[in-house]
Amino acid sequence: MDIRNIVYLSILSILFYSFPLYSVAEERPFSLNFWPLFQYLSDPVEGTQKIEGMGPFFFWQEDPHQKQWGIRPILSWTSDDRESLQRLEFAYPLGKYQVIDGDKKGYFALLSLFREENVDGQKRWDFQFFPFFMGETEMGKDYFGIFPIYGFLFNRYGKEEIRFYLWPLYSRSTSDGVHTTQLLWPFFSFIDGEKKKGFRFWPFYGRRETFGTSKSEFFLWPVFLRQTTGMDTDDPMEERMVFPFYLSKESKHFESKTFLWPFFTYTRDRLTGFEQLDLPWPFFQSLQGEKLYGIKFFPFYGYKEKEGDMKRIFILYPLYQREEDQMREGEERTHRLLLLIRIRSGGDRQGVLRESSLRIWPFFDYEREPTGHTTFSFLYLFPFKDEGFERNLFPLFRIFRWEKDPQKGKSVDFLWGFYKRIEREELDFWEVAHLIGVKRGKGWKTVSLLKGLFYYNLDGENVNLRLFYLPFRLHWSRQRSDVLKSTEKEFADGG
Structure with a gap:
């Protein structure tokens, strides 16, 4: 027999003897591990299955409500029955297609966009593949165009209608009975x-008026500006600007003056008692008002507090920052060091800790949610959380992950499955690649070395032992051994 046949038979033997011996094992976790090429884990109790290949690059997983598969970082697919969701992500964040409750959205690199939605029972959709676009409104109006040559749109970009020809040569838009023509x-x-009414010859002169509400005009924009707003109220606001030398806003109750923008500013609100002084910005600032106080000597020290709402402190910015926010359910505190370390905690009104997190970017991230779900990851690529990155990119760089769920127990993953462990009530399962695996539960235990070089299984009173991948096993009952030992003892005692 040549070496190739021996290798084939060895692989088949390992695969065959990797499967459980008894049908009762169907209710226990089953794993097939040939790290890093292929890993399979099935948990009948949780109703989950998971396959990983080539480390973190290929994955497929399924639970009672959700299915996922992907080739990181190229594409991933998700289907979730609970949210009526189907989602395809490709080269994320460059491309994404998603369907939720019948509403469809998609994009690729901001050059191609697609959307289909139901609005009050009426369907609307639009499609764009630069420079082409087309769509239909919920009222059944079609639109299309080739930018910048010719096109028209309905109910887009905050306008009822937009038309253009050889843009920026000519365009016209309509909104609330107001027509705007651009040449x-x-x-x-x-x-x-x-x-x-209004017109503009930019940047030399322009004026605009909304009758009875506001009016404005500019000359040599942005140097000279005059504007009046709130004309339909008892407290209209007058604005004047000779940029950047002088800016002012004045009304019966409010005034703000700026000299050499943005350095020197004084603001006062006579109704609330609010006052703010920048002298010069951003180095010195003081502010005060109803339940409000703040002082800043940038970058050495800054303090700002609004009673019952929030508090902000920094020392030697960006060395240290502290944030406190009062919310209806409780309060949240955040500490930042050098913009790389963030410590956050949240508690209820009685001071009981409900959630916490610690992030030292890019090394690790720890988070405990109000539900008790806790995660710890070593090597965290970005200083922010994003579900799309979590599916497509983060696993490629994450060396270690620990997770605790009040309902599902604990799990550990090191080096993309080289070492993994699952702990929960009546189950403790861990593996080191294909080298060694141990599973134990109430009344049973399994130990395997090199997928069958040594295999030991204890199930109640039954024991199975297999050595050297041999096609047979030793089987005995611990109960029978105990009876035999008892009989031998009685015989030795002369019974």
């Missing part, structure tokens, strides 16, 4: 409507 945007603009 050689942004230089010439004309506004016409029942409630609004």
